[in-house]
Amino acid sequence: MTTQLILLGTAGGPAPKRTRSAPAQAIVVNGATYVIDCGNGVARQLVHAGIKLDSLRAVGITHHHSDHNADYGNLYLLAWAANLERRVPAFGPPPLAEMTRHFLAMNRFDIDTRVGDEGLRPLDQLLDPHEIAADGVVFEDENVRITAARVDHPPIVDAFAYRVDTADRSIVISGDTAPCENLVRLAEGADVLVHEVMYVPAVDEMVRQFNGTTLRGHLLASHTSVDRVGALAKEAGVRTLVLSHFVPTDADIPDDVWREHAAAGFDGEVVVGQDLLSL
Numbered sequence: 001m002t003t004q005l006i007l008l009g010t011a012g013g014p015a016p017k018r019t020r021s022a023p024a025q026a027i028v029v030n031g032a033t034y035v036i037d038c039g040n041g042v043a044r045q046l047v048h049a050g051i052k053l054d055s056l057r058a059v060g061i062t063h064h065h066s067d068h069n070a071d072y073g074n075l076y077l078l079a080w081a082a083n084l085e086r087r088v089p090a091f092g093p094p095p096l097a098e099m100t101r102h103f104l105a106m107n108r109f110d111i112d113t114r115v116g117d118e119g120l121r122p123l124d125q126l127l128d129p130h131e132i133a134a135d136g137v138v139f140e141d142e143n144v145r146i147t148a149a150r151v152d153h154p155p156i157v158d159a160f161a162y163r164v165d166t167a168d169r170s171i172v173i174s175g176d177t178a179p180c181e182n183l184v185r186l187a188e189g190a191d192v193l194v195h196e197v198m199y200v201p202a203v204d205e206m207v208r209q210f211n212g213t214t215l216r217g218h219l220l221a222s223h224t225s226v227d228r229v230g231a232l233a234k235e236a237g238v239r240t241l242v243l244s245h246f247v248p249t250d251a252d253i254p255d256d257v258w259r260e261h262a263a264a265g266f267d268g269e270v271v272v273g274q275d276l277l278s279l
Contacts, residue, residue, distance in 0.1 A: 003169040004028040005192060005242075008035075008045035010273040012196065012223075012247035014067045020249050021045055021275050022067050025173055025194060029143040029166050032057040035075065036162055036173045037068045043078040049276050053079035058139050060146065061092030062175030063159035064099075073103030073127075080123050081114070089128045091138045091146075093158030100129040133158060135182070149186035151177035153222045161186055172238070176245065178221060179228050187236035192279065195233070196245035197226040197262065199253055206248040223247060226258055230266030241266060244273040 006028065009021030016022075022039020026046060033055040035042065046053060056079050061069050069092075076088065090096065104111065104124055114120045132138050132148055139146040145165045153159035153176045161183050163172045172187040174195040187193045198219060207216045224232070226243070233241040243258055255272040263270045271279065 003166040003171070005169075005171050005194075005279045006049050006051070007194070007242070007244060007273045007275060007277045007279075008042055008049065009037075009039045010244045010246060010275055011039070011249040012067065012198075012245040013249065014065065014070070016040065017249045020246065022070065023245050025244075026051060027144070027164050027166075027171060028055075031055055032141075032143050034058045034060070034144055034146070034164065036060045036164075037062055037175070038070065038072040038075050039067050040070045042071045043075050045276065049278070053082040054084040056084060056088050057141065057143070058088060058146070059090040060139070060162050061090070061096065062161065062173065063093060063153060063156050064095075065156070065176065068175070069099075073100065073107070076123065076127050077107060077110075080120065080126060084126060085121055087126050087128050089130055089139060091130045091132055091148075093160065094131045094133065096129045096131050100127055132160065138162075147186065149182045151175060151183050152180045153177050155222075163187065163190065174224075174245075176222065177224060179224050179232055184232055184236045187233075187238055190236065190238045192240045192242060193233055193236065193238040194242040194244050194273070195229050196224055196247070197229055197243045197258065198223045198247040199226050199251070199258070199261070202248050202251040202253055206251065219247065226261040227264060230262050230264050230270070233268065234266045238268060240269045240271060240279070242271045242273050242279065246273075 008024035011017040011020035024042040148160040170190040
């Protein structure tokens with residue numbers, strides 16, 4: 001068995017970006033696909049990666065910021081139109097179940113039309129949300145065991161990182177977080193840590209275009225500087241550190257800058273993530 005990690009989207013923040021797609025990762029094991037986060041365009045990115053939508057087995061949401069959940073329901077709707085016929089669990093913080101009900105209600109006309117006109121199985125029977133509010137195993141099947149750990153992403157309390165263990169690899173997805181010891185514990189000894197990063201000098205320039213005081217305060221309190229991420233990876237003892245969720249995204253920061261800052265204090269491999277990169 002070979003476990004494949006595909007970075008579907010590596011941008012940070014809700015607005016569409018010029019150079020990168022919204023946050024999402026796919027982990028493919030034995031032809032089955034497990035998606036963590038569903039930023040805008042996740043279904044199209046799966047298709048671009050050569051992954052069949054009906055191979056979907058589970059979907060995880062790290063937290064309810066729109067860059068991470070905007071296409072949660074749409075992923076199911078579009079996979080359903082591409083021959084998905086099995087029930088697919090979703091897991092994430094509250095209010096995932098309520099969001100699911102509202103999504104199905106919003107799309108009721110299309111769903112009912114396609115069930116009657118095209119003979120599709122009702123989408124309600126395929127979408128299976130499970131809310132999580134504590135650390136621990138949140139999903140397990142014959143291919144993967146997925147464990148959640150709460151991370152620090154104020155003002156959101158229910159924000160989680162996920163560790164995906166398979167027979168041949170262990171992959172941790174940080175979600176959005178400030179430097180966090182609970183994440184370090186989750187990632188202990190992992191083969192791959194996909195961690196969000198922020199380049200503070202470019203943030204200072206970016207926030208001048210917005211409400212600088214409010215936005216800058218949020219970013220510094222709830223995200224991780226690229227200068228600190230290497231030390232966190234070393235503390236966890238991971239083999240490969242993959243940078244993703246770049247903030248700011250469209251600042252034209254060279255890959256070498258991201259890599260050099262992240263490598264400080266870390267002896268393993270540093271990968272500057274790109275959309276559709278397979279690891």
